Amino acid sequence: MAKEIHEQPEVIGHTLANYLDFSAGTARARDLPFDWKTLRRVVITACGTAYYAGLTAKYWFERFARLPVDIDVASEFRYREMPMEPGGLALFVSQSGETADTLASLRYCRAQGQHIGAVVNVPTSTIARESDVVFPTLAGPEIGVASTKAFTCQLSTLCALAIMAGRARGFLSAEDEAKLVAALGEAPRMMAAALRTEPQIEKLAKNLSKASDVLYLGRGTSYPLALEGALKLKEISYIHAEGYAAGELKHGPIALIDENMPVVVIAPYDRIFEKTVSNMQEVAARGGRIILISDQKGHEEAGITPHEAIILPEMPSTITPLVYSVPVQLLAYHTALHIGTDVDQPRNLAKSVTVE
Numbered sequence: 628m629a630k631e632i633h634e635q636p637e638v639i640g641h642t643l644a645n646y647l648d649f650s651a652g653t654a655r656a657r658d659l660p661f662d663w664k665t666l667r668r669v670v671i672t673a674c675g676t677a678y679y680a681g682l683t684a685k686y687w688f689e690r691f692a693r694l695p696v697d698i699d700v701a702s703e704f705r706y707r708e709m710p711m712e713p714g715g716l717a718l719f720v721s722q723s724g725e726t727a728d729t730l731a732s733l734r735y736c737r738a739q740g741q742h743i744g745a746v747v748n749v750p751t752s753t754i755a756r757e758s759d760v761v762f763p764t765l766a767g768p769e770i771g772v773a774s775t776k777a778f779t780c781q782l783s784t785l786c787a788l789a790i791m792a793g794r795a796r797g798f799l800s801a802e803d804e805a806k807l808v809a810a811l812g813e814a815p816r817m818m819a820a821a822l823r824t825e826p827q828i829e830k831l832a833k834n835l836s837k838a839s840d841v842l843y844l845g846r847g848t849s850y851p852l853a854l855e856g857a858l859k860l861k862e863i864s865y866i867h868a869e870g871y872a873a874g875e876l877k878h879g880p881i882a883l884i885d886e887n888m889p890v891v892v893i894a895p896y897d898r899i900f901e902k903t904v905s906n907m908q909e910v911a912a913r914g915g916r917i918i919l920i921s922d923q924k925g926h927e928e929a930g931i932t933p934h935e936a937i938i939l940p941e942m943p944s945t946i947t948p949l950v951y952s953v954p955v956q957l958l959a960y961h962t963a964l965h966i967g968t969d970v971d972q973p974r975n976l977a978k979s980v981t982v983e
C-alpha cells in the first residue's frame with residue numbers, strides 16, 4: 628500500500644498525459660461513439676472507492692459541462708430498473724473491471740440502449756471488453772486491497788472527460804479549457820508535495836489509532852473524499868469511521884461530538900470554505916478533536932485552533948480531490964500500522980468482488 632501511495636505522482640502523470648495535450652492546452656479522446664453535445668445526462672455506476680471517484684465526477688460534469696449526472700452504487704442500481712432514454716451515456720468506474728454488481732449494471736444499461744463507457748484499470752477485464760469505449764486509468768497493477776493509486780487515476784480520467792464534455796458542449800471556452808488542463812498538469816507536483824507531510828501524519832496517527840470512532844467532513848468535491856477517507860480507515864484499521872457532507876452535521880452526527888471524537892475536516896480554501904468554518908466551530912465548541920487538512924490560507928481563516936494541522940500547498944480547486952487524497956490515504960495507512968493490522972490484506976476483504 629505504501630508503494631502504491633508513493634507511486635501516485637508518477638502514475639497520475641501517465642494517466643493525465645493520455646487525455647491531455649499540455650502544450651495545446653486541450654483535453655482529447657479519440658473515436659468516441661457518442662456526441663457530448665447531444666447527451667441529456669450521464670449515468671455513473673460503481674462500487675466502493677470507484678463509486679466515490681464517480682461521485683466526485685458528478686461535481687465536475689455538472690459544473691464544467693452543465694451535464695446532469697445520476698450516480699448510484701452498482702448493487703442498488705442493478706435492481707432499481709431505472710428508466711433510461713436510449714442513446715444516453717452510462718459510465719462504469721472500476722479498478723479490476725470484474726466487479727459483479729458493476730458488470731450487471733453495465734448489462735442492464737446495454738439492454739436499455741445506452742452508450743457504454745468504462746473507466747477501468749485492467750484493460751483486458753470483462754467490463755472493458757463489454758464496453759463501447761474504454762477510458763483506461765494507467766495506474767499499473769494495484770495489488771493492495773485498499774485502493775489508492777487507482778482512485779486518483781480514476782479522478783484524473785474523469786476530470787479530463789468532464790473538461791472534454793464542457794468544451795464540446797460550449798460551456799467552457801478554449802481559455803477555460805487551457806486553464807483547467809494547466810491546473811491538472813500541476814497535480815503530480817502537488818501530490819509529491821503532499822507526500823512530504825508523511826512524517827507528521829505518522830506521528831499524529833498514533834493518537835488516532837486509539838480512537839474507536841472517527842468522523843470525516845467535507846463539502847463540494849471534498850465530500851466524496853470524506854466518504855473515501857472513512858472507508859479507507861475502516862478497511863485497514865478496523866476503526867469505525869463515517870464520512871459526512873459538512874453541512875449535514877447539524878442534521879444528526881453533531882450529537883456524536885465530544886472530546887473523544889476525532890473529526891478529520893478536509894477543507895481546502897475555496898469558495899465554500901467559509902461554510903465549512905462554521906461547521907468546524909460547531910465541532911470545536913463541543914470539544915471535538917479537529918484534524919484540519921487545508922492550505923496556509925485555510926488554516927489562517929479557520930477561526931479555530933485545530934488539534935492537528937496538516938498544511939498542503941495552495942493549488943487550483945479542480946485538483947484538490949486528487950492531492951488531498953494523499954494525506955487521507957497516509958492517515959489511514961499509518962493509523963493501521965500503529966494498530967498492527969495487515970494493511971495489504973485486511974481481514975474479510977477481497978481485492979475484487981466478483982460475486983454478489
Ligand code: M6R
Pocket residue numbers: 674675676677678720721722723724725726729772773774775862976978979980
Ligand atoms: O475493482 P473495483 O474498482 O470495481 O472495486 C470496487 C470496490 O470493491 C473497491 O473500490 C473497494 O471498495 C476497495 N477495497 C476500496 O479500497
